[in-house]
Amino acid sequence: MSANVETTGKPGLIGWLDDRVGWSMLKEFLSHKTVPMHRFSVFYYLGGMTLFFFLIQVSTGVLLMLYYRPSAGEAYESIEFIVSTVPFGWLVRSIHAWSANLMVFFAFVHMVSVFFLKAYRPPRELTWVTGVILLFLIFAFGFSGYLLPWNQLSFFATRVGTDIAGVMPGMGKWMLRFLRGGDRVTGGTLSRFYGWHVAILPVITFGALLAHLVLVQVKGMSVPPAAEEETKRRTPMKFFPHFALRDLSGWVFALGVLAALAALMPWELGEKADPFAPAYANIRPEWNYVFMFQTLKLVPGGEIMGIEYEAIPIILFGLAGLLLLLVPFLDRGAARNGKSPFWTAGGIVGLVFVIVMTCWGYGTLVPLYVVLLAVALLAVFAFITRGPRRTEQR
Ligand code: HEM
Numbered sequence: 001m002s003a004n005v006e007t008t009g010k011p012g013l014i015g016w017l018d019d020r021v022g023w024s025m026l027k028e029f030l031s032h033k034t035v036p037m038h039r040f041s042v043f044y045y046l047g048g049m050t051l052f053f054f055l056i057q058v059s060t061g062v063l064l065m066l067y068y069r070p071s072a073g074e075a076y077e078s079i080e081f082i083v084s085t086v087p088f089g090w091l092v093r094s095i096h097a098w099s100a101n102l103m104v105f106f107a108f109v110h111m112v113s114v115f116f117l118k119a120y121r122p123p124r125e126l127t128w129v130t131g132v133i134l135l136f137l138i139f140a141f142g143f144s145g146y147l148l149p150w151n152q153l154s155f156f157a158t159r160v161g162t163d164i165a166g167v168m169p170g171m172g173k174w175m176l177r178f179l180r181g182g183d184r185v186t187g188g189t190l191s192r193f194y195g196w197h198v199a200i201l202p203v204i205t206f207g208a209l210l211a212h213l214v215l216v217q218v219k220g221m222s223v224p225p226a227a228e229e230e231t232k233r234r235t236p237m238k239f240f241p242h243f244a245l246r247d248l249s250g251w252v253f254a255l256g257v258l259a260a261l262a263a264l265m266p267w268e269l270g271e272k273a274d275p276f277a278p279a280y281a282n283i284r285p286e287w288n289y290v291f292m293f294q295t296l297k298l299v300p301g302g303e304i305m306g307i308e309y310e311a312i313p314i315i316l317f318g319l320a321g322l323l324l325l326l327v328p329f330l331d332r333g334a335a336r337n338g339k340s341p342f343w344t345a346g347g348i349v350g351l352v353f354v355i356v357m358t359c360w361g362y363g364t365l366v367p368l369y370v371v372l373l374a375v376a377l378l379a380v381f382a383f384i385t386r387g388p389r390r391t392e393q394r
Pocket residue numbers: 043044045046047048050051054107108110111114119120124127128129130131132134135138209212216220221222223
């Protein structure tokens with residue numbers, strides 16, 4: 001090493017790597033990062049929990065790719081092989097399926113919490129926008145992954161789901177062919193969905209996730225307007241090691257729950273898809289689409305000015321998605337003084353709509369119980385992780 005090169009002066013391999021990689025800068029950054037402490041601090045764990053399930057998806061997905069075959073003749077059989085012959089294949093597949101559902105759930109709860117805590121206020125507009133993009137991407141992962149086992153349920157649900165896209169005025173026909181890779185759901189659709197699921201969506205998601213996480217680091221954690229006074233009275237917690245260790249404890253707990261669910265309730269494979277069989281009874285999309293599906297079921301047949309009635313709720317859902325994306329730019333009250341009762345009320349109405357329609361779609365109150373259980377668990381975790389009361393030094 002020449003004498004005029006700047007070095008950290010640390011000896012050995014650690015010093016050599018530090019000179020090249022510069023991780024002491026990261027350590028330095030982390031040692032200054034703090035997390036505000038208040039009665040809503042528990043919500044700061046939800047983004048990390050979503051990240052945990054995302055990492056599980058990537059690692060188990062790569063393992064499944066080693067054996068999965070994306071063709072109508074082999075997809076179902078390759079999964080049968082994975083769950084019956086490959087060592088621990090059944091567990092990996094079951095973890096991938098359970099974790100996908102938990103990731104959607106946690107991303108949704110994370111979004112709901114940052115919405116009501118007004119974390120999208122300036123300067124975090126782009127953190128919110130990248131978050132909404134991530135939510136849409138997660139939904140797309142679910143939709144494309146659902147078809148991959150090529151079983152009866154996934155085949156007919158994809159047929160209905162893509163039919164719905166075809167109703168869109170103007171671009172419907174194009175959308176339908178774009179999604180299916182033809183006029184019908186065939187092996188070609190399966191290969192196309194596989195390409196989206198394992199290549200296109202992951203690349204876009206890594207980009208969006210990187211942007212989201214960098215923005216969270218650059219802007220730091222927001223303090224909800226309702227907890228500003230309390231936060232001033234309490235000492236923030238150091239991110240490293242205290243908060244990071246708590247995050248890690250949550251991840252270990254989540255891993256335990258995930259492993260128990262996957263082992264005790266292995267994800268079913270069902271029957272192989274038969275495109276010539278009569279439409280499968282009880283066709284239902286994945287649970288996160290059920291509120292939209294149920295709304296569409298209530299719409300009568302017919303058309304107005306050349307637009308099918310069914311297209312109207314689809315357009316409205318599209319507009320609602322756009323509204324969600326633009327919340328930080330439209331909610332001026334939150335930006336001014338943290339108060340926006342109109343948006344809070346709108347959020348409550350939206351949430352109640354999603355829960356009621358999901359319960360209706362399933363014909364049971366179980367989705368409501370799941371929400372109540374999640375609220376109760378969050379309250380317990382809020383109590384466990386409440387942190388020191390006064391300005392004690394951490
Ligand atoms: C793959 C999905 C996602 C991952 C992995 C993720 C990850 C994270 C992480 C680790 C944090 C910091 C800790 C926390 O506040 O929880 C965070 C913060 C944040 N996320 Fe996400 N997130 C995701 C989806 C979303 C969604 C769907 C939204 C909303 C539309 C969103 C909006 C935000 C906002 C506004 C913050 C800043 C919170 C604050 O400063 O208080 N994220 N996210």
